[in-house]
């Protein structure tokens with residue numbers, strides 16, 4: 001072989017990188033390290049809450065990657081030695097690499113919300129990482145058990161966080177489900193921000209489809225939740241207001257996954273600075289970091305971006321080993337679709353380029369779904385929902401098939 005590529009994390013960035021490397025660099029050995037036996041996507045998890053998908057429909061096997069010759073190792077990377085070029089695994093084994101790609105996603109900032117620790121996630125699930133699927137299943141089960149006319153609370157973090165439109169799609173999907181089963185229920189969305197992604201489009205959805213079921217409470221109306229009391233099911237605001245909820249979804253403040261913080265790849269922001277053309281980490285040679293763990297603004301922390309950038313990172317990393325050339329002027333793409341209700345999709349699109357010191361949105365590219373009365377836009381919304389479904393099918397094929 002021409003060399004050894006090791007990839008940490010079998011999610012949007014890592015699985016995409018493994019597949020792309022096997023197809024385009026068949027002489028390179030590819031090893032993928034991932035602790036879970038299957039991958040549960042966060043995208044379309046909100047549709048489980050809406051009753052439009054089931055867990056098996058968003059759970060993906062690594063067998064397709066194995067069939068392509070990827071060595072899938074079910075283990076957790078515990079340490080990286082950039083001088084010896086080794087990855088130590090939790091099991092005690094060690095892997096030697098020539099190039100390393102790291103796409104481990106986010107970590108949750110335990111304690112950033114007082115009282116919100118690992119144990120509290122059983123009562124107030126975050127459902128913000130796929131894991132073994134139990135978080136999203138827990139939240140769905142609690143919605144099914146919501147008393148008639150009960151209150152669902154969401155606590156939404158400040159920027160930056162994984163999937164900027166995600167909380168608002170979630171609000172919509174919860175409302176979609178409750179409108180059918182529990183129409184007097186209330187959704188209180190406590191936000192640590194004063195504005196959010198696709199805000200106008202989401203506000204149209206909520207007004208058109210859900211009447212007064214949803215109340216969004218921004219930071220300047222005391223929307224920032226700073227503490228929770230799981231015993232008494234309370235959300236406690238910045239100014240000390242206590243809100244009792246029957247079901248609570250706490251989306252806590254985030255940082256990068258532990259493996260990049262513990263190994264000094266992240267800086268004091270908690271995220272990993274990288275070269276915008278190669279994704280090589282500023283802190284280490286031959287280690288390329290992609291996905292949500294990186295500092296890549298104005299690109300969003302999305303699965304689409306993790307997939308799009310994985311190809312540049314692989315090409316740049318393996319050009320060195322195979323004698324090819326790295327992409328000189330890479331372009332990165334993003335579309336974030338959201339489901340508002342039945343046959344109701346909206347999206348935001350952007351194209352990004354690398355600059356010498358980061359990334360920039362390309363002027364006059366991309367945009368948002370049109371706004372206007374649903375009576376005029378029903379067909380557009382219906383089509384965007386189908387495009388979203390097609391996107392999900394194609395990106396998961398580009399990761400796992």
Ligand code: FAD
Nearest residue numbers: 009011012013042043077104105163291292301302303304
């Ligand atoms: P992940 O996909 O989370 O993959 C990280 C993997 O690394 C995980 O499998 C984890 O188990 C593994 N890992 C972690 N630590 C280690 C370690 N030490 N050793 C080995 N493996 C490790 N994005 C979109 O583009 N479109 C959407 O519609 C969309 N909807 C979303 C909806 C919700 C509710 C949420 C929460 C997110 C959504 N996203 C969406 C965002 C998307 O999920 C993330 O941006 C994407 O998963 C980032 O990819 P990643 O590779 O960085 O991390």
